[in-house]
Amino acid sequence: xADVSSVRVLAIASHVTSGYVGNTMATFCLQTLxxxxxxxxxxxYSNHVAYRRFKGRKSTSEEVAELYAGLKETGLANFEVMxxxxxxxxxxxxxxxxxxxxxxxxxxxxxxxxxWALDPVMGDNGRxxxxxxxxxxxxxxxxxxxxxxxxxxxAELLSEVKIHxxxxxxxxxxxxxxxxxxxxxxxxxxxxxxxxxxxxxxxxSAQPVATLSVVGSTATTDxxxxxFQITVPAFPIMFSxxxxxFAALVVARLRQTVDQAGVLDQAQxxxxxxxxxxxxxxxxxxEKALAxxxxxxxxxxxxYAAVAASLESDPLMALPEDSPEEAIATNNMQRxxxxxxxxxxxxxxxxxxxxxxPHPEDFRAHSL
Amino acid sequence: xADVSSVRVLAIASHVTSGYVGNTMATFCLQTLxxxxxxxxxxxYSNHVAYRRFKGRKSTSEEVAELYAGLKETGLANFEVMxxxxxxxxxxxxxxxxxxxxxxxxxxxxxxxxxWALDPVMGDNGRxxxxxxxxxxxxxxxxxxxxxxxxxxxAELLSEVKIHxxxxxxxxxxxxxxxxxxxxxxxxxxxxxxxxxxxxxxxxSAQPVATLSVVGSTATTDxxxxxFQITVPAFPIMFSxxxxxFAALVVARLRQTVDQAGVLDQAQxxxxxxxxxxxxxxxxxxEKALAxxxxxxxxxxxxYAAVAASLESDPLMALPEDSPEEAIATNNMQRxxxxxxxxxxxxxxxxxxxxxxPHPEDFRAHSL
Numbered sequence: 001x002a003d004v005s006s007v008r009v010l011a012i013a014s015h016v017t018s019g020y021v022g023n024t025m026a027t028f029c030l031q032t033l034x035x036x037x038x039x040x041x042x043x044x045y046s047n048h049v050a051y052r053r054f055k056g057r058k059s060t061s062e063e064v065a066e067l068y069a070g071l072k073e074t075g076l077a078n079f080e081v082m083x084x085x086x087x088x089x090x091x092x093x094x095x096x097x098x099x100x101x102x103x104x105x106x107x108x109x110x111x112x113x114x115x116w117a118l119d120p121v122m123g124d125n126g127r128x129x130x131x132x133x134x135x136x137x138x139x140x141x142x143x144x145x146x147x148x149x150x151x152x153x154x155a156e157l158l159s160e161v162k163i164h165x166x167x168x169x170x171x172x173x174x175x176x177x178x179x180x181x182x183x184x185x186x187x188x189x190x191x192x193x194x195x196x197x198x199x200x201x202x203x204x205s206a207q208p209v210a211t212l213s214v215v216g217s218t219a220t221t222d223x224x225x226x227x228f229q230i231t232v233p234a235f236p237i238m239f240s241x242x243x244x245x246f247a248a249l250v251v252a253r254l255r256q257t258v259d260q261a262g263v264l265d266q267a268q269x270x271x272x273x274x275x276x277x278x279x280x281x282x283x284x285x286x287e288k289a290l291a292x293x294x295x296x297x298x299x300x301x302x303x304y305a306a307v308a309a310s311l312e313s314d315p316l317m318a319l320p321e322d323s324p325e326e327a328i329a330t331n332n333m334q335r336x337x338x339x340x341x342x343x344x345x346x347x348x349x350x351x352x353x354x355x356x357x358p359h360p361e362d363f364r365a366h367s368l
Numbered sequence: 369x370a371d372v373s374s375v376r377v378l379a380i381a382s383h384v385t386s387g388y389v390g391n392t393m394a395t396f397c398l399q400t401l402x403x404x405x406x407x408x409x410x411x412x413y414s415n416h417v418a419y420r421r422f423k424g425r426k427s428t429s430e431e432v433a434e435l436y437a438g439l440k441e442t443g444l445a446n447f448e449v450m451x452x453x454x455x456x457x458x459x460x461x462x463x464x465x466x467x468x469x470x471x472x473x474x475x476x477x478x479x480x481x482x483x484w485a486l487d488p489v490m491g492d493n494g495r496x497x498x499x500x501x502x503x504x505x506x507x508x509x510x511x512x513x514x515x516x517x518x519x520x521x522x523a524e525l526l527s528e529v530k531i532h533x534x535x536x537x538x539x540x541x542x543x544x545x546x547x548x549x550x551x552x553x554x555x556x557x558x559x560x561x562x563x564x565x566x567x568x569x570x571x572x573s574a575q576p577v578a579t580l581s582v583v584g585s586t587a588t589t590d591x592x593x594x595x596f597q598i599t600v601p602a603f604p605i606m607f608s609x610x611x612x613x614f615a616a617l618v619v620a621r622l623r624q625t626v627d628q629a630g631v632l633d634q635a636q637x638x639x640x641x642x643x644x645x646x647x648x649x650x651x652x653x654x655e656k657a658l659a660x661x662x663x664x665x666x667x668x669x670x671x672y673a674a675v676a677a678s679l680e681s682d683p684l685m686a687l688p689e690d691s692p693e694e695a696i697a698t699n700n701m702q703r704x705x706x707x708x709x710x711x712x713x714x715x716x717x718x719x720x721x722x723x724x725x726p727h728p729e730d731f732r733a734h735s736l
Contacts, residue, residue: 005717017435018406018444031396031716038386044409044431046438055438056431063412063425067385070414070423075705076386337443348399349373351719 004252005034008078010103012064012096013085013119013244015041017056019344021048021241022086026248028347030083032354033252038076040067042087042096048240051340052333061091068099079103080114083251085244086121090133097141104144111267112258117251118145119243122154139180146268147184147254147282148176149247155187163190166368169215170227177219183268184254184282185225186216188246191234210234214290215368218271218282226277227368232290235301237343242293245345249289249354257281257288276367283365291357296350300343307342311335372620373402376446378471380432380464381453381487381612383409385424387712389416389609390454394616396715398451400722401620406444408435410455410464416608419708420701429459436467447471448482451619453612454489458501465509472512479635480626485619486513487611490522507548514636515552515622515650516544517615523555531558534736537583538595545587551636552622552650553593554584556614559602578602582658583736586639586650594645595736600658603669605711610661613713617657617722625649625656644735651733659725664718668711675710679703 009030014022023039030037042064045056071077082100087093100116107114120138123129135157142148142158152163158180159172169187176185190213212234217225258269258281271280311317319331347354377398382390391407398405410432413424439445450468455461468484475482488506491497503525510516510526520531526548527540537555544553558581580602585593626637626649639648679685687699715722 015409017408018439018442028396028399032400032719034716036716040385041383041412044412044435046435047442047444051442053438053442055434055441057434066423066425067412067414070421071386073423074386074415074419074421074709075702076415076709334443341442341444348402348404351400 003034004255007035007252007255008080009035009037009251010040010077010079010082010099011037011084011248012040012042012082012087012099014043014045014088015039016045016047018047019240019341020245020347022244025241025244025345025347026083026085029245029248029354030252032347032351033249035081035252038071038079040064042085042092050238050240051337053337058088059092061089061095064092064095065098068102072102077103077106080107081251081255082114082116083119083247084116085119085247087130087134090131090137093134093137093141097137097144100141101144110265112263112265112269115146115251115255115269116144117147117149117247118142119149119247120154120158121243122157124151124153126153142176142180142182145180145182147186147251148180148182149186149188149243149250151188151243152190163187166192166215166229170225170368173215173217173227174225177217177223177225181223183219183270184216186214186250186282186286188214188243190215214286216280216282216286216365217277218280220273221270226275226280228277228280228283228286228365229368230283230286230290230363230365232294232363235297237301237304238340239297239300239343239345241345242297245293245296245347246289249292250285253285253288254281257284278365278367287360287363287365288357290363291360292354294363295353295358296345296347299350299353300346303346304339304342308339311338371402372623375403375620375623376448377403377405377619378408378445378447378450378467379405379452379616380408380410380450380455380467382411382413382456383407384413384415386415387608387709388613388715390612393609393612393713393715394451394453397613397616397722398620400715400719401617403449403620406439406447408432410453410460418606418608419705421705426456427460429457429463432460432463433466436470440470445471445474448475449619449623450482450484451487451615452484453487453615455498455502458499458505461502461505461509465505465512468509469512478633480631480633480637483514483619483623483637484512485515485517485615485622486510487517487615488522488526489611490525492519492521494521510544510548510550513548513550515554515619516548516550517554517556517611517618519556519611520558531555534560534583534597538593538736541583541585541595542593545585545591545593549591551587551638552584554582554618554650554654556582556611558583582654584650584654584733585645586648588641589638594643594648596645596648596651596654596733597736598651598654598658598731598733600662600731603665605669605672606708607665607668607711607713609713610665613661613664613715614657617660618653621653621656622650625652646733646735655728655731655733656725658731659728660722662731663721663726664713664715667718667721668714671714672707672710676707679706
């Protein structure tokens with residue numbers, strides 16, 4: 001069986017001491033699948049920012065560059081896969097691009113021997129959470145990437161197509177393929193109504209949406225999209241790090257499915273034009289990644305529900321209604337912190353689901 | 369079955385981008401056993417120093433303190449176990465001590481609810497590799513630790529007993545128990561000749577020694593040692609990170625065996641005085657840790673041998689005998705880098721051996 005054991009992956013993203021986002025999430029998921037992960041951290045924070053409190057520091061582009069230079073001098077920069085995520089500054093984004101181009105240059109003796117999965121982390125739900133000047137720099141980098149995994153908002157930023165239904169998703173992906181020459185695209189988590197239109201604005205994210213759609217494509221040789229869609233249950237919980245988990249699982253599974261399909265030696269792991277969208281290695285990889293994720297998130301949601309229930313019945317968390325404002329604020333903050341902690345994705349407790357995606361048949365891709 | 373799933377561990381040690389030492393090793397081992405690990409990195413290097421080339425930076429004590437302060441403010445500092453390793457400066461050692469005392473203070477409502485395993489990383493084979501002023505600071509910290517895991521050289525530094533045979537090992541451990549009030553001690557990797565005497569100096573480390581001894585003890589209430597010994601095969605390869613691996617596996621397995629023995633609610637996880645040395649939870653934990661390690665190192669040694677053989681037959685590595693000195697030096701450095709890489713411990717490929725220690729019967733502790 002094709003596997004990903006010992007595949008050398010360079011992971012560049014954030015690090016948190018407690019919890020699972022960025023490299024802290026991606027490294028463990030990739031290692032659990034057997035990959036040799038080299039992690040360069042773009043920030044070192046105590047915890048992720050959704051707690052609303054955190055401490056720590058951002059890495060400078062010089063620090064990122066120095067770690068990579070150390071790997072090169074030691075003969076350890078022979079990576080087969082690179083996965084890049086959150087960068088705290090425009091200069092770090094630029095440095096990540098330089099590193100990717102350098103690894104690619106060193107690997108260019110053989111087609112398919114290096115693959116860069118770029119998660120262009122810029123924002124979500126209509127809100128940018130990186131400096132504005134980062135956006136044009138990402139646009140410049142994507143030409144060198146092999147796979148990008150924007151969310152709906154990031155896909156809109158990069159394609160300049162407003163996404164509101166499957167037709168506009170198709171337009172956006174087509175534009176990403178053609179303008180940036182990027183062969184593999186996955187738009188993660190699009191909220192589509194049953195009539196195929198998206199939730200109209202970020203305000204709607206508070207509304208319960210029963211499912212999320214993931215739409216991906218591997219371009220043909222003439223850069224036409226081959227679109228597939230997978231629908232997954234949506235959980236009414238604010239998880240963090242799920243994008244990082246998805247990217248890590250997809251890239252590892254893609255390495256595996258591309259190997260199984262015999263196209264590992266094709267430039268950019270492209271599939272022959274006759275392969276249908278729903279038969280693409282990228283579609284197979286996405287199915288496996290989503291099946292693993294769904295099982296891990298189900299387990300996390302059950303844990304979250306138990307913690308939420310225990311908070312409800314905790315006499316220490318009960319406040320009389322006429323409590324002073326400050327006491328209420330403190331109480332709300334405590335509740336928020338404990339619930340945010342309860343929503344930390346339970347990856348270490350669910351390694352079996354990472355290794356053997358349960359019920360993959362529930363996550364079949366269909367061609368659009 | 370008692371397990372360590374979701375046990376909250378604070379790990380403070382070094383981080384490397386490529387390879388497995390310090391936190392990079394300990395975190396993965398602990399996570400594979402199901403622990404929730406929060407990692408604070410004392411350095412961020414490209415690779416470990418045995419490559420002889422590396423880049424990156426040391427953390428300052430302020431950075432270490434800040435990450436811990438972030439955890440506290442977010443309600444995430446409720447650790448049950450702390451594992452501390454390499455610190456690059458005396459001020460970081462001091463900061464680690466402050467953190468351990470603070471976590472202990474916050475956990476002190478219930479005996480046994482916090483346990484600090486301290487690996488006093490100072491040097492090896494007669495050579496100090498931390499600043500000299502670190503030694504007295506470690507001596508001050510050990511009073512607050514629950515388990516220490518010095519190697520032979522570090523045990524000598526701390527006990528001021530020269531170790532040359534089982535009698536002097538016993539003296540050293542007795543002194544560590546009594547002077548520092550530390551209940552659990554393991555001296556890792558002592559080279560004992562068949563007559564029970566140690567190899568006389570660091571020069572002897574190049575000599576093949578077929579076995580290494582691990583000697584541990586949990587003190588009785590009157591701080592008498594209960595000594596056990598386990599003999600393990602020695603590999604003729606310079607591995608890095610094995611001390612970190614051992615410490616991580618021992619502390620996780622100790623949490624489990626202490627739970628099984630029903631002494632998790634005893635202060636410092638101490639066992640009743642009537643428990644014999646070879647029946648101690650510490651002895652059981654050491655057996656499991658060594659059984660896992662031996663399997664992982666066997667696999668790594670086989671990989672190393674294959675790489676070494678391929679280097680021998682690699683025409684690119686062959687140099688005519690009359691080559692210029694510079695060419696020979698470059699060639700030797702390349703060989704060294706590749707062999708050092710080949711000796712990286714193969715933990716991600718051997719998670720099953722971490723989870724289910726194979727042949728534990730080969731690593732039985734016997735009382736001394």
